[in-house]
Amino acid sequence: MSVVLSSIRWYLDVIREAQLADYGPVRGTMVIRPYGYALWERLQSWLDAALKEHGVQNAYFPQLIPMSFFEREAEHVEGFAPELAIVTRGGGKELEEPLALRPTSETIINSMFAKWVQSHRDLPMRLNQWANVHRWEMRTRPFVRTLEFMWQEGHTAHATPEEARAEAMAMLEVYREFAVTQAAMPVIAGRKSRIEQFAGANATFTIEAMMRDGRALQAGTTHDLGDNFSRAFGTQFSDAGGRLRHAHQASFGMSTRMVGGVVMSHGDDTGLRLPPRMAPLQADVGTEKSPGWKFSHWEMKGVPLRIEIGPRDVASGTCAIARRDRPGKEGKEFGVPLAPELLVQEVLKRLDEVQAELLERATRFRDEHILDVSSHSQFLEVIEQGKWARGWWAGSDEQEVALKEESGATLRCFPLEQPGGGGTCFLTGKPADQVALFAKAY
Amino acid sequence: MSVVLSSIRWYLDVIREAQLADYGPVRGTMVIRPYGYALWERLQSWLDAALKEHGVQNAYFPQLIPMSFFEREAEHVEGFAPELAIVTRGGGKELEEPLALRPTSETIINSMFAKWVQSHRDLPMRLNQWANVHRWEMRTRPFVRTLEFMWQEGHTAHATPEEARAEAMAMLEVYREFAVTQAAMPVIAGRKSRIEQFAGANATFTIEAMMRDGRALQAGTTHDLGDNFSRAFGTQFSDAGGRLRHAHQASFGMSTRMVGGVVMSHGDDTGLRLPPRMAPLQADVGTEKSPGWKFSHWEMKGVPLRIEIGPRDVASGTCAIARRDRPGKEGKEFGVPLAPELLVQEVLKRLDEVQAELLERATRFRDEHILDVSSHSQFLEVIEQGKWARGWWAGSDEQEVALKEESGATLRCFPLEQPGGGGTCFLTGKPADQVALFAKAY
Numbered sequence: 001m002s003v004v005l006s007s008i009r010w011y012l013d014v015i016r017e018a019q020l021a022d023y024g025p026v027r028g029t030m031v032i033r034p035y036g037y038a039l040w041e042r043l044q045s046w047l048d049a050a051l052k053e054h055g056v057q058n059a060y061f062p063q064l065i066p067m068s069f070f071e072r073e074a075e076h077v078e079g080f081a082p083e084l085a086i087v088t089r090g091g092g093k094e095l096e097e098p099l100a101l102r103p104t105s106e107t108i109i110n111s112m113f114a115k116w117v118q119s120h121r122d123l124p125m126r127l128n129q130w131a132n133v134h135r136w137e138m139r140t141r142p143f144v145r146t147l148e149f150m151w152q153e154g155h156t157a158h159a160t161p162e163e164a165r166a167e168a169m170a171m172l173e174v175y176r177e178f179a180v181t182q183a184a185m186p187v188i189a190g191r192k193s194r195i196e197q198f199a200g201a202n203a204t205f206t207i208e209a210m211m212r213d214g215r216a217l218q219a220g221t222t223h224d225l226g227d228n229f230s231r232a233f234g235t236q237f238s239d240a241g242g243r244l245r246h247a248h249q250a251s252f253g254m255s256t257r258m259v260g261g262v263v264m265s266h267g268d269d270t271g272l273r274l275p276p277r278m279a280p281l282q283a284d285v286g287t288e289k290s291p292g293w294k295f296s297h298w299e300m301k302g303v304p305l306r307i308e309i310g311p312r313d314v315a316s317g318t319c320a321i322a323r324r325d326r327p328g329k330e331g332k333e334f335g336v337p338l339a340p341e342l343l344v345q346e347v348l349k350r351l352d353e354v355q356a357e358l359l360e361r362a363t364r365f366r367d368e369h370i371l372d373v374s375s376h377s378q379f380l381e382v383i384e385q386g387k388w389a390r391g392w393w394a395g396s397d398e399q400e401v402a403l404k405e406e407s408g409a410t411l412r413c414f415p416l417e418q419p420g421g422g423g424t425c426f427l428t429g430k431p432a433d434q435v436a437l438f439a440k441a442y
Numbered sequence: 443m444s445v446v447l448s449s450i451r452w453y454l455d456v457i458r459e460a461q462l463a464d465y466g467p468v469r470g471t472m473v474i475r476p477y478g479y480a481l482w483e484r485l486q487s488w489l490d491a492a493l494k495e496h497g498v499q500n501a502y503f504p505q506l507i508p509m510s511f512f513e514r515e516a517e518h519v520e521g522f523a524p525e526l527a528i529v530t531r532g533g534g535k536e537l538e539e540p541l542a543l544r545p546t547s548e549t550i551i552n553s554m555f556a557k558w559v560q561s562h563r564d565l566p567m568r569l570n571q572w573a574n575v576h577r578w579e580m581r582t583r584p585f586v587r588t589l590e591f592m593w594q595e596g597h598t599a600h601a602t603p604e605e606a607r608a609e610a611m612a613m614l615e616v617y618r619e620f621a622v623t624q625a626a627m628p629v630i631a632g633r634k635s636r637i638e639q640f641a642g643a644n645a646t647f648t649i650e651a652m653m654r655d656g657r658a659l660q661a662g663t664t665h666d667l668g669d670n671f672s673r674a675f676g677t678q679f680s681d682a683g684g685r686l687r688h689a690h691q692a693s694f695g696m697s698t699r700m701v702g703g704v705v706m707s708h709g710d711d712t713g714l715r716l717p718p719r720m721a722p723l724q725a726d727v728g729t730e731k732s733p734g735w736k737f738s739h740w741e742m743k744g745v746p747l748r749i750e751i752g753p754r755d756v757a758s759g760t761c762a763i764a765r766r767d768r769p770g771k772e773g774k775e776f777g778v779p780l781a782p783e784l785l786v787q788e789v790l791k792r793l794d795e796v797q798a799e800l801l802e803r804a805t806r807f808r809d810e811h812i813l814d815v816s817s818h819s820q821f822l823e824v825i826e827q828g829k830w831a832r833g834w835w836a837g838s839d840e841q842e843v844a845l846k847e848e849s850g851a852t853l854r855c856f857p858l859e860q861p862g863g864g865g866t867c868f869l870t871g872k873p874a875d876q877v878a879l880f881a882k883a884y
Contacts, residue, residue: 024504025511025553026541034499034569041500057476058483062466062590063574064527069467085506086531087543090589091578092524099468101529101543111467127476132505132574136533147532148504 028140028147038280064099069107072232079199083135101134110233128154143260151255157247164248168222171252175220184275184359190413202226211264214386216439222252272302276351388439392423394432470582470589480722506541511549514674521641525577543576552675570596585702593697599689606690610664613694617662626717626801632855644668653706656828658881664694714744718793830881834865836874
């Protein structure tokens with residue numbers, strides 16, 4: 001791993017030079033510039049279609065949430081209260097009740113579900129919104145963690161606990177598919193520990209991505225909320241027998257953080273490397289005699305292919321195609337026919353190759369940087385190297401917290417893909433029935 | 443005009459029954475439900491493509507704006523200060539400077555333009571964002587006027603005053619085209635008076651739509667901002683000769699208010715009537731033996747066509763198509779072939795007919811409800827009847843305000859299409875070189 005890549009400086013340079021984002025005037029806020037927003041639009045259009053395919057409908061809920069709503073669910077208020085931005089004045093007057101800018105919308109959506117969900121025939125109810133949210137974070141970084149960010153948040157209501165759980169799992173698979181097939185990010189899907197799960201959820205599921213500096217990025221989460229919010233807000237339906245029951249719910253979100261994930265998954269010393277399916281611009285045609293500046297500009301912006309047409313090429317009816325993901329001679333092919341239909345074919349073929357190879361490389365990188373550990377000292381060593389530690393785990397919540405304080409690494413997830421059988425907890429030596437992944441994270 | 447149609451009750455009933463929106467927990471906020479949001483998505487996809495076609499790029503600017511930004515442009519702060527929602531606490535602490543939730547983004551965007559616009563080669567710069575905004579309104583109504591609404595706001599910077607003016611006019615034409623061709627709303631494009639223009643603009647242009655109760659709805663606006671904001675924020679570029687100049691700017695917005703406009707332009711006593719190009723669902727197939735409930739449900743939701751298939755129809759290989767815009771026998775055609783390719787052809791043909799006829803009817807309605815006036819008493823009479831008054835106008839700002847206070851009607855616009863020549867101001871008797879439109883408005 002290059003020193004350049006592992007530095008914050010590299011990331012901030014790329015964000016600035018590729019014009020992905022700029023800093024807003026308020027500390028911790030960012031402006032998403034057109035090139036960065038185009039990446040977000042790629043995510044939006046794929047994910048919006050996938051959610052609709054799954055039966056999720058778009059809606060929009062107010063951003064202003066009465067503070068009292070948060071207080072109805074004990075864990076939720078505890079989790080979010082320190083991060084809230086609060087409106088206390090409106091129309092020139094002090095408000096009677098302060099209003100929070102949504103950090104997430106479980107509470108306000110349940111205040112509406114409580115009206116809309118009356119009968120089992122109203123279920124399942126699957127809604128989604130594309131919206132901005134605010135969390136008053138202290139340490140911020142463009143895309144990765146900002147006071148305000150854009151996301152989609154899905155919220156569903158079901159008749160049974162099993163359906164709510166299945167929804168959370170199905171949405172996790174949608175996120176995994178997006179990350180792998182579009183963003184070329186070989187994420188690991190798993191369940192969060194109790195310590196790390198969403199405030200108010202019964203279980204949280206995650207896709208965890210490995211950045212080129214070895215850190216983990218939580219790239220999307222889904223939650224089995226059980227009936228925690230429906231009890232807090234009185235969301236009840238009459239079942240087929242006429243009995244009143246609480247709805248069981250799921251929620252799920254993916255955000256502009258994913259744009260930062262793409263940057264840090266694929267970038268190199270020259271700048272961005274974009275997977276063709278995410279790239280705002282997929283190929284760059286250069287015809288100048290001295291194309292140095294232009295080429296390096298588009299290389300830095302991560303455009304997957306460069307088509308070079310020189311005067312001699314025109315005479316011979318050919319051009320050269322250079323791949324951004326393979327710098328130098330290795331990635332350059334001469335003598336590609338210039339005839340439009342043939343050229344398009346060649347370009348499409350190479351875009352597929354680039355897409356596949358970025359995923360392959362990231363997968364290889366990931367697998368090389370996950371090490372199995374069977375003792376506390378091995379664990380510390382692996383984390384110290386900036387890698388991920390995988391080991392059998394049967395520690396308590398307190399031991400998990402202590403390990404985090406000692407090493408700086410958090411329990412990223414219990415991967416859904418488990419080795420099977422059982423083993424011995426690397427920390428406590430107790431019998432364990434699943435392995436966990438630990439890493440330092442963004 | 444039916445009594446039912448002219449009442450607020452009718453509108454609120456339709457919004458509720460067709461499940462377009464619901465009330466949020468905070469006064470004046472609304473929840474946009476899936477059926478209403480689908481109308482907004484139709485607008486979004488058409489308009490987003492049209493803006494991109496024009497060279498506008500999407501971006502995203504922070505919602506939180508330092509209060510001091512507003513104070514830099516004297517008219518702007520005067521216009522918006524009474525409507526601001528203000529964040530005073532974040533992360534558990536009082537903020538040093540209060541932050542406004544954007545009511546519009548001219549100020550924050552200029553704080554960024556001042557960094558980005560350096561050379562004449564950076565111009566024109568055309569950005570747009572799809573975002574929520576807050577205005578602390580006292581009298582609210584779903585879609586038409588809410589504390590929070592969704593919109594797109596475009597912001598551009600140009601080298602000359604002429605280009606900024608041309609941009610405002612070009613975007614007005616985009617809005618007009620959307621309203622007429624998609625929403626079947628025969629809007630009138632024009633310029634606002636000084637009294638009614640945007641706070642901080644040199645000139646504001648508008649498309650004004652007539653609702654079925656005779657009231658006017660401002661359905662989209664574009665602004666020639668001159669160099670007012672670029673002077674306030676120091677947005678300067680060096681021209682070809684190396685001289686520093688202030689940028690000239692335009693901005694333009696269309697909002698979820700347009701959804702309310704569609705409802706109030708076409709609805710009838712039975713509920714919604716949606717233009718096919720805006721309708722989330724374009725046809726409804728009924729096969730039940732007792733379809734009464736279902737038919738009236740979809741009629742109320744404004745689905746343009748209903749395809750009825752009875753048992754005898756199946757035997758004869760035919761069906762009936764009923765048009766929502768022509769109730770009763772007149773709009774029903776029997777013996778339409780059931781064979782899929784023929785049926786699709788018939789349905790598409792009728793959807794085009796419905797689209798065209800809704801526009802025609804709305805145009806006829808509009809023209810019947812605009813009356814020319816040549817005296818003060820005629821003016822008052824026309825406004826009293828709930829119609830629009832058109833007349834030569836050479837009144838002062840003070841006379842315009844007095845007329846509003848007397849009649850309840852505002853100067854909606856000086857239409858771009860003028861009769862030409864000159865006339866006599868209906869109020870002052872002075873020579874006037876343009877006609878103005880006056881109406882009571884939402």
